[in-house]
Amino acid sequence: MKKGRLTAFLVAELRPPGVACVYAVVAPSSARALELLRSSMPGAAEIMVVGGFSRDTVRRLHLKPGEVRRV
Numbered sequence: 001m002k003k004g005r006l007t008a009f010l011v012a013e014l015r016p017p018g019v020a021c022v023y024a025v026v027a028p029s030s031a032r033a034l035e036l037l038r039s040s041m042p043g044a045a046e047i048m049v050v051g052g053f054s055r056d057t058v059r060r061l062h063l064k065p066g067e068v069r070r071v
Contacts, residue, residue, distance in 0.1 A: 006065050008053035009033040014046045024053060024061070024069045040068045 025033040030049045
């Protein structure tokens, strides 16, 4: 990954019983994406990176750097 490049990570929050909410998080790394989600959702249960969006999808959804959006 190039320095300063942002990626839209898909992060799942697992809630009991077996329910998952998925969020798009625009960040420079997966670790930073997890930090951003944890800071925006203090009571979040288990969270993990499960995928990502293409650049086209990021543009079409108008995602901004540092944004956390439920998808």
